[in-house]
Amino acid sequence: MIMVENLRYAYPNGNEVLHGVNLNIGDGEFVAIMGENGAGKTTLVKTFNGLLKPTGGKVLIDDVETRKTSVATLARSVGLVFQNPDHQLFCETVRDEVAYSLRNFGYPPDVIERRVRGILETLDLMPYVDSSPFMLSGGERKRVALASVLVWNPKHIVLDEPTIGQDYQQKDRLRNFIVQLNTQQKTVVVVTHDVEFIAECRPRVILLSGGRIIADGKAEEILTDKALTEKASLIRPQISLLFSSVANLPRDVIDVFSAKAVINSAIRRRT
Amino acid sequence: MSMRIFEGFKFTKLQTPIHLMDPRAKFIMIMVVFVISLLFTNVLILTVIFLAQLPLVWLGRSMRRWGGSMKGGFLLAGLIFFMNLITGSTFTYSLAMTIRFLALLSSFSIFFMTTSPDDLGLALEQAHVPYSLCFTFTTAVRLVPTMAVDAQTVIDAQRSRGLELDKGNLLKRIRNYIPILIPLIVSAIRRSVELAEALESRAFGLSSKRQPLIVLEMKASDYLVVVVSLLLLSLAGWASLYAQLPSIEIPLQLPRFW
Amino acid sequence: MPIIDIKDLSFSYAGTTRPSLSNVNLEVKKGEFVIVTGPSGCGKTTLCRCLNGLVPNFYAGELTGEVLVCGLNAQRQPTSVLSHHVGFVFQNPENQLFSLTVERDVAFGPENLGLSRDETRRRVEWALEVTGIGGLRDRAPYELSGGQQQRVALASVLAMEPEIMVLDEPTSFLDPRSSREILGVVAKLNRDLGITVVLVEHRLDLATRHCSRIVVLDKGTVVLDGPPKDVYGRQAHLIGIGVPKVTLLFHLLKQDGVEIEKIPVTVEEAEAELRGILTH
Numbered sequence: 001m002i003m004v005e006n007l008r009y010a011y012p013n014g015n016e017v018l019h020g021v022n023l024n025i026g027d028g029e030f031v032a033i034m035g036e037n038g039a040g041k042t043t044l045v046k047t048f049n050g051l052l053k054p055t056g057g058k059v060l061i062d063d064v065e066t067r068k069t070s071v072a073t074l075a076r077s078v079g080l081v082f083q084n085p086d087h088q089l090f091c092e093t094v095r096d097e098v099a100y101s102l103r104n105f106g107y108p109p110d111v112i113e114r115r116v117r118g119i120l121e122t123l124d125l126m127p128y129v130d131s132s133p134f135m136l137s138g139g140e141r142k143r144v145a146l147a148s149v150l151v152w153n154p155k156h157i158v159l160d161e162p163t164i165g166q167d168y169q170q171k172d173r174l175r176n177f178i179v180q181l182n183t184q185q186k187t188v189v190v191v192t193h194d195v196e197f198i199a200e201c202r203p204r205v206i207l208l209s210g211g212r213i214i215a216d217g218k219a220e221e222i223l224t225d226k227a228l229t230e231k232a233s234l235i236r237p238q239i240s241l242l243f244s245s246v247a248n249l250p251r252d253v254i255d256v257f258s259a260k261a262v263i264n265s266a267i268r269r270r271t
Numbered sequence: 272m273s274m275r276i277f278e279g280f281k282f283t284k285l286q287t288p289i290h291l292m293d294p295r296a297k298f299i300m301i302m303v304v305f306v307i308s309l310l311f312t313n314v315l316i317l318t319v320i321f322l323a324q325l326p327l328v329w330l331g332r333s334m335r336r337w338g339g340s341m342k343g344g345f346l347l348a349g350l351i352f353f354m355n356l357i358t359g360s361t362f363t364y365s366l367a368m369t370i371r372f373l374a375l376l377s378s379f380s381i382f383f384m385t386t387s388p389d390d391l392g393l394a395l396e397q398a399h400v401p402y403s404l405c406f407t408f409t410t411a412v413r414l415v416p417t418m419a420v421d422a423q424t425v426i427d428a429q430r431s432r433g434l435e436l437d438k439g440n441l442l443k444r445i446r447n448y449i450p451i452l453i454p455l456i457v458s459a460i461r462r463s464v465e466l467a468e469a470l471e472s473r474a475f476g477l478s479s480k481r482q483p484l485i486v487l488e489m490k491a492s493d494y495l496v497v498v499v500s501l502l503l504l505s506l507a508g509w510a511s512l513y514a515q516l517p518s519i520e521i522p523l524q525l526p527r528f529w
Numbered sequence: 530m531p532i533i534d535i536k537d538l539s540f541s542y543a544g545t546t547r548p549s550l551s552n553v554n555l556e557v558k559k560g561e562f563v564i565v566t567g568p569s570g571c572g573k574t575t576l577c578r579c580l581n582g583l584v585p586n587f588y589a590g591e592l593t594g595e596v597l598v599c600g601l602n603a604q605r606q607p608t609s610v611l612s613h614h615v616g617f618v619f620q621n622p623e624n625q626l627f628s629l630t631v632e633r634d635v636a637f638g639p640e641n642l643g644l645s646r647d648e649t650r651r652r653v654e655w656a657l658e659v660t661g662i663g664g665l666r667d668r669a670p671y672e673l674s675g676g677q678q679q680r681v682a683l684a685s686v687l688a689m690e691p692e693i694m695v696l697d698e699p700t701s702f703l704d705p706r707s708s709r710e711i712l713g714v715v716a717k718l719n720r721d722l723g724i725t726v727v728l729v730e731h732r733l734d735l736a737t738r739h740c741s742r743i744v745v746l747d748k749g750t751v752v753l754d755g756p757p758k759d760v761y762g763r764q765a766h767l768i769g770i771g772v773p774k775v776t777l778l779f780h781l782l783k784q785d786g787v788e789i790e791k792i793p794v795t796v797e798e799a800e801a802e803l804r805g806i807l808t809h
Contacts (some may be wrong), residue, residue: 036704036706037674037675037702037703037704037707038674046427049431051427051430051431070435071430071431071435072430072433072434072435075430075431075432075433076433079431080431082424082427082428082431084424086454086457086458086461087421087424087425087428087454087458088425088428088429088432088450088454089453089454089457090449090450090453090454090457100432100433100450101432101433104432104433104434104435105433134457137569137570138569139569139570148432149431149432152433164701164702165698165701166569167567167568167569167731167769167770167771168568168731168769168770168771169568169769170569171771193704193705195705196734196771196774199774230706233704233705233706233707234704234705234706235705235706235709235735237774238734238773238774238775238796238799239774239775239778241796242775242778242796242799242800242803245796245800246800246803246804246807248807256774256777256778256781257781259778260778260781260782260785263778263782263787263803263806263807264782264785264787266807267787267806267807270807284669387629388629389628389629389630389633409627409628410627413627413628413629416671417623417671462624465619465621465624465625466624466625466627467587468583468587468617468619469617469619469624469625469627470627471582471583471586471587471608471609471612472581472583472608472612472616472617472619472625472686473612473637473638473641473685473686473689474608474609474610474612474613474638474641474642474689475609475641476609476641477609477610477612477641477642477643478641478642478643479643480643481640481641481643482640482643482644482645482646482649483636483640483646484632484633484636484639484640484646484649484650484653485632485633485636486646
């Protein structure tokens with residue numbers, strides 16, 4: 001469980017970016033943290049694995065306070081996948097890159113070999129196992145970065161802006177993969193401002209604006225709220241915009257398939 | 272701790288008389304302080320030179336960061352003091368050398384804290400330094416904070432994968448910096464390529480006759496600063512050669528033990 | 530005569546065997562607003578680079594075919610000359626801003642062109658006004674939000690008075706509202722100043738309303754080219770591009786047998802179509 005109590009964070013120069021955040025994320029939940037650029041989303045998730053220590057309040061990961069715990073220890077249960085894979089790739093082969101974390105955590109070589117192979121197969125990266133990560137395309141590098149975090153099987157997985165620079169098909173695959181992760185009882189936290197992406201998988205949405213949580217609840221309720229989305233510099237999903245302007249349609253539909261079902265039954269009722 | 276020393280050289284935009292001074296006048300002023308510091312070995316005079324900069328720091332509203340850079344340079348200053356003592360100089364002389372170092376550090380700190388790299392580049396350009404050099408200089412300065420952010424991100428990303436920078440023997444610690452250096456270098460190269468593309472797209476280098484939009488113009492106050500600085504320099508020059516200067520001797524000495 | 534005329538263009542980057550562009554033919558008329566899209570790796574960025582000479586001058590490789598831009602042969606002119614005619618806005622705002630004030634950044638291009646101080650001043654004022662950032666002129670670009678930075682980039686490019694603006698995924702790093710705003714500014718430049726726009730975008734939900742034409746690339750070739758209603762009508766979502774959700778919705782309804790008069794490409798069109806269906 002990720003427990004955040006009255007969390008405040010201020011940079012060393014005194015600039016406070018989180019002003020008292022309270023939230024609980026239960027094991028196995030699927031949560032999207034959304035908000036405008038600069039709202040504090042990345043800062044917030046960096047407190048989950050101890051990279052940033054609270055300057056006020058506290059953060060508890062599985063009942064352990066992050067303030068007194070090292071990043072290396074917390075990282076074992078909280079895997080944070082950064083936005084730009086180029087900020088971490090450094091090995092000669094994809095195999096080494098993915099094995100890096102396991103070596104840091106002290107796993108024995110045979111376990112490392114097995115786990116690396118496993119995650120590379122899951123993410124369709126086996127063809128590149130001996131390639132240099134620098135030679136891969138942008139999307140492939142993103143998958144390698146993801147593999148290098150998933151390989152140690154952390155209980156909680158945080159993805160920071162995973163959809164930036166991805167095309168439609170890549171986002172689709174990513175979304176399916178995230179949902180699959182979640183069915184394996186992993187807590188999944190996605191930091192994003194991609195409303196349409198979230199609309200199609202409808203997790204719990206936590207809306208952050210100006211360093212404070214301004215909403216926390218169902219995607220269908222929050223992403224259809226005009227005032228809230230505007231405050232967080234988001235745009236409501238197209239389906240929501242569409243339904244809100246036509247009378248007698250439910251106001252909490254945001255994904256295409258539900259929309260189709262609603263319209264089909266509305267047509268049937270008329271005939 | 273040694274990072275604080277860089278804080279004292281970072282430019283912040285403020286509207287103080289020191290900030291608004293033409294960079295060329297400011298440079299002359301700072302160089303005069305520099306040269307005067309080198310002219311004297313008298314501990315009292317050097318202390319005066321050091322303290323005389325405080326009003327400048329105060330006018331430039333940079334007391335806190337200047338203090339940071341002084342604290343950061345403390346280690347180096349201490350080293351200078353002890354090196355002088357150990358090689359046989361008197362206590363007074365060693366102290367004088369330390370104060371001279373701090374005076375020099377301080378003068379450059381004031382200069383860089385109150386002068387924007389753009390203005391520096393412009394000053395160089397107006398001094399007929401080739402434009403490509405001026406641009407290289409300003410861009411390098413502009414990129415320092417950006418690279419610092421990159422470096423922090425890389426460190427964060429690798430720590431999130433279990434990298435522990437403060438564990439292990441010396442050799443291991445050095446090796447631990449490879450996962451930080453490589454992504455940083457790759458990042459820097461990628462960034463340079465993007466910058467170069469953008470430069471090409473903005474016709475960089477097309478015309479050798481650039482007329483910059485903003486031109487540095489010396490105001491009356493700037494000329495005054497130059498005149499006063501040069502006067503002080505002449506005065507100091509004369510004093511160092513001919514005047515009888517008050518001095519003190521602190522009779523402390525390290526016992527010779529070699 | 531089209532302002533952009535690409536004939537049988539093929540290009541492979543140096544050191545690669547697979548071509549990034551294969552026999553691309555494309556004509557763009559003056560004043561058009563064209564969206565170029567396609568799955569990752571389809572060649573859209575390479576195509577943009579061909580328009581202002583970055584390919585093949587900056588990015589070496591084998592190029593066959595012809596690219597004529599404003600009557601000039603884009604392969605034989607250096608990028609600095611082409612930049613008079615083709616302005617380029619890149620994805621990452623951070624790496625295309627050079628100065629410590631917005632004003633100086635916008636002046637950078639005209640200064641490089643060797644213009645007189647008065648002419649530079651005139652252009653800077655005009656560019657700042659048209660992009661609506663006059664109030665930011667003394668601010669440092671790195672202090673600004675991503676959306677503001679992209680506006681500065683736009684103004685900087687505009688100050689060179691190009692006839693064509695090429696933008697390569699300018700909304701990549703922006704949040705939805707900033708994305709919508711910047712696309713609005715680009716559309717205004719196209720509408721009011723007649724600047725031809727070539728916009729590479731994934732966010733078709735936001736960009737479609739502004740364009741007159743969509744070109745879809747896949748594996749280096751043009752697979753679809755036409756007005757949005759034609760391109761989206763032809764199962765474009767199967768190629769792997771993100772058609773607007775409302776378009777996808779009506780495709781699915783049509784598949785279910787619902788009578789659709791016109792597949793909508795914007796929310797407004799969808800509203801009209803939906804009301805039509807429900808009040809039959």
